[in-house]
Amino acid sequence: MTSRRQRRAPDAEWVLMYRKGLTPARIAGLVKASPALVTYHLSIAREQDPELRVVHEAAAGERPARVTGRTMQQMNDLLAMVQAEGRYPSSRAGGAAExxxxxxxxxxxxDAAEGRLAPAVRDGLACLPGWQDGHRAAINEERWQQRxxxxxAYRAAGQDWPRHKxxxxxxxxxxxxxxxxxRYKLRRGELDPAKETALNAAVPGWSAGRTRGRKARPSPDSGGGPGLDWSCE
Structure with missing residues (x-):
């Protein structure tokens, strides 16, 4: 039996549900599929049938989000940033504007995942290949910056370089x-130069780590107890 994931897109059942007004997210929940997969199928269906979005919106009693001058300005600011810096904005950036x-x-x-993205915004963002797929990359970047x-902060508190064992x-x-x-990525030449620069600026000496024979200080959350094995990595 051929699974739904293996079917040729667009999946007829998902298209019918979309015609009846269900959002991609709702369809994904009902059929136990990933929202990204449902959105992919429906995007193909809309390309094949330009009227499909209108039928969906009429059935759902919804309209795409209203496009304001502020919305268009933010879209243009985003396009300019991505073109200039080659990356998407981070929610952990130091600047309020970013x-x-x-x-x-x-x-x-x-909005795009739920089929509610205004056409003017959809067309404007179309020049950014994979802009909807950048979510995971953005999360990974934010997690890296958080670490x-x-x-x-750990080093500023007077702690030695943290061990992984x-x-x-x-x-x-x-x-x-x-x-x-x-460190592993740096040795293999796989570390992003921008990340290496950020590490060098924030925590100088990070690539060398502990000096053999130097005792470890107690960690802040260890209750002040003595450190354990301080062997080098």
């Missing part, structure tokens, strides 16, 4: 595994 753009983009991705901030606390373990990964 955080606002990240929030705006997240809402547009949600860097945590490591910076034989650790005292969960905090040391999490940071140690992350730092070990960055």
């Amino acid at each position: 955080r606002a753009l990240a929030s705006w983009l997240q809402r547009r991705r949600r 860097l901030a945590e490591l910076t 034989k650790t005292v606390t969960d905090t040391e373990h999490d940071l140690g595994v992350w730092l070990h990964t960055q």
Whole structure:
């Protein structure tokens, strides 16, 4: 029996549900499929039938989000940023303007997944290949920046470089595994140069790590107890 995932897109059942006014997210929940897969099928269906979106909106009693001058300005700001910096905005950025753009983009991705993205915005963002697929990359980037901030604070508290083995606390373990990964990527020439620069600026000496024979200080969340094995990585 051929699974739904293996069927040729668009899936007729999903298209029928969409015609009846169900959003892609609702369809995905009902058929136990990923929202991305349902959205992919429906995007093909809309290309084949330009009237499909109108039928869906009429059945759902919905209209795409209203396009305001502010919306168009934010879209243009996003396009300019991506073109200039080669990346999408981060919700953890230091500047309020970039955080606002990240929030705006997240809402547009949600609108697109639910079939409510205004045509003017959809057409404007079409020049950014894979802009809807950048969500996971954005999450990974935010997680990386968060780990860097945590490591910076850990070192500023007077702690030695965190280990990834034989650790005292969960905090040391999490940071140690992350730092070990960055060193591994650096040795293999796989670390993003921008990330290497950020590490060098925030925590100088990160690539060398502990000096053999140096005892470890107690970690902040270890209750002040003595450190365990301090062997080098």
